Amino acid sequence: MQLPVNKCHGYARAVPKPEVDSTASLELGVDRSSPVPLYFQLSQQLEAAIERGALTPGSLLGNEIELAARLGLSRPTVRQAIQSLVDKGLLVRRRGVGTQVVHSQVKRPLELSSLYDDLEAAGQRPATEVLANVLEPAPAQVAAALQIAEGAQVHRIERLRLTHGEPMAHLCNYLPTGLFDLDSGQLAATGLYRMMRAAGITLHSARQSIGARAATAEEGERLDEPPGAPLLTMQRTTFDDTGRAVEYGTHTYRPSRYSFEFQLLVRG
């Protein structure tokens, strides 16, 4: 498989093993005075190198020992950097072989993302129309999802998301009171998740359900679809890192203009 390359390895260390260490030509280095962890610096540099194509898919990374020595780091630190990229699905390790850049196109392993951010990343310049922003007693289903008493006061936010002037999704969200103030102006200008993060809430996990159903007359009118037209639906409950439910949403999408696309990894 490997041609017998003319290995004239005297001391003239003219590229010792060029075909088995793609990091040799990379300029890697860490800043020990920086507060950002060394393993993180390294993993970011490697990820950037993969991103811009300096590390091509399938190329070997060179063994950890040598890499550590070259960077003046310990092997555990280098391993931690590599491991984080393995967890992201960018690298694959094989005992006895080495670490190589994964072959396929891995974009993003499905983050807990907001529709607004998704659209903005796609260059769609989304517009938002706030249809409602009120306080009201929680219906039974909402109270159950948010783990609060039925009838307790909750915020109800209804929004219409448009792209290119056309409606794309109808978003109905319920939030517990007292988390942060819900300014309608901000709601129109940015996404809900961004507002929550800005308010110091660290999102942890979400439970989602994606389905489909026929549009009611009211739904059809909102989204500019005929009654009975297929709609893509999503319900989601979001939790912060203390386990509190911080948001429950019911969304409907026009399937001609939106679909859920994501990448997922097998969990080791």
Next chain:
Amino acid sequence: MQLPVNKCHGYARAVPKPEVDSTASLELGVDRSSPVPLYFQLSQQLEAAIERGALTPGSLLGNEIELAARLGLSRPTVRQAIQSLVDKGLLVRRRGVGTQVVHSQVKRPLELSSLYDDLEAAGQRPATEVLANVLEPAPAQVAAALQIAEGAQVHRIERLRLTHGEPMAHLCNYLPTGLFDLDSGQLAATGLYRMMRAAGITLHSARQSIGARAATAEEGERLDEPPGAPLLTMQRTTFDDTGRAVEYGTHTYRPSRYSFEFQLLVRG
């Protein structure tokens, strides 16, 4: 928060700090003669304890140093065990505070799972009807997804999945030739992913797209739905750890009988 449970266990080890170490009353231990890694043994035991409720949500885990000493392990090993559970979303670490069991209900963070396994786990006893299992030239879209030449031979498998005697989903899958033999009998008795794993293929990642559309007359007849009824659709390309595309599938589901439910974590 935690009542001081009266644990009369043996020689008066009168629970040093009962409210700050919920693992104290657990019987944890590792088998050093086992080939399974120590950190994995520990993480499994902790996960099982969480699963069965021995470790209640919000309870502290006790500091790593002491836990390591109690088990006769080193701190890095204990950390590795805990870290794997943090990655799964079962635990939350806070510097200066400790490690605690996450409060919310985290079931499964969206694995790369097969419909068959999902149904079986739900106790549905799925049935499969193999409608087609043939070799044919790859259409353009399939060839692009599988990264092979257009017109190259591929397997086409069409199946109908039923629960309680009613059709639930129509599955159309394309596979490259030469991976493994596709026995129709096995296809009817188990899932495609299980067959692939059994054939030594290690799945790595998949790219999915979930949408909705109205049923055509043919689709409606297959799934016992009227034409124009809303259907839930999913396309998926699966890759193995070498980056090869090993499967491309187009599935349609009856939304009244199936929806995608999953949990997702914010990636740190």
Next chain:
DNA sequence: ATAGTCAGGTTGTCCGGACAAAGGATTGAC
């Protein structure tokens, strides 16, 4: 009473080393 300071406890990061396990390639025997 309030605010700032300090100390204790816990996780985060990093180091250096050691041996085991697995895969590939070479070598040897037949």
Next chain:
DNA sequence: GTCAATCCTTTGTCCGGACAACCTGACTAT
């Protein structure tokens, strides 16, 4: 020439220790 045994390389696991960063609660000074 083919197959098996062996060696080498590389990652996997594990250890023990050290210091830094951070949070909490108590204490002190205002």
